[in-house]
Amino acid sequence: MPTRSSGGSSTSIYSMGSEDRSVTMTESERLWESWYQAFRKLREAWPADVDVPCPNSDHGRVRISYTGDPETRIGMAIVWCAECRQGIHLSRVGIPDGADMLTFDATEEEEDAAVPPDIEILPADPAPPSDPS
Numbered sequence: 148m149p150t151r152s153s154g155g156s157s158t159s160i161y162s163m164g165s166e167d168r169s170v171t172m173t174e175s176e177r178l179w180e181s182w183y184q185a186f187r188k189l190r191e192a193w194p195a196d197v198d199v200p201c202p203n204s205d206h207g208r209v210r211i212s213y214t215g216d217p218e219t220r221i222g223m224a225i226v227w228c229a230e231c232r233q234g235i236h237l238s239r240v241g242i243p244d245g246a247d248m249l250t251f252d253a254t255e256e257e258e259d260a261a262v263p264p265d266i267e268i269l270p271a272d273p274a275p276p277s278d279p280s
């Protein structure tokens with residue numbers, strides 16, 4: 148995968164061999180984690196409507212858009228900010244009762260209405276914290 152900002156080669160923490168990744172979180176892991184924490188705050192507060200600031204700064208508030216099965220209320224979530232148009236994707240989440248959600252057969256227009264199509268989804272690396280063990 149090409150990196151967008153390759154200013155120098157000396158700052159890379161990805162070197163040969165296996166390093167202890169649990170000690171050294173990369174910037175992208177830290178950012179992903181703070182998005183995930185924002186998601187958890189919103190979920191824990193549900194159905195209360197709380198303001199969770201965007202992890203990138205305090206310019207915006209985090210929203211969640213769900214897509215899933217209306218029967219099981221299991222699906223995926225996109226956690227995103229309308230100001231900086233960034234967010235994360237969670238592939239398997241429980242969708243709370245009463246939350247707005249799309250179904251998996253939603254049209255592209257419906258999807259675009261829920262989440263703007265130009266949202267930049269941050270990569271989850273190495274794995275979501277909810278990874279079962």
Ligand SMILES: [Zn+2]
Nearest residue numbers: 201207228231
């Ligand atoms: Zn933002």
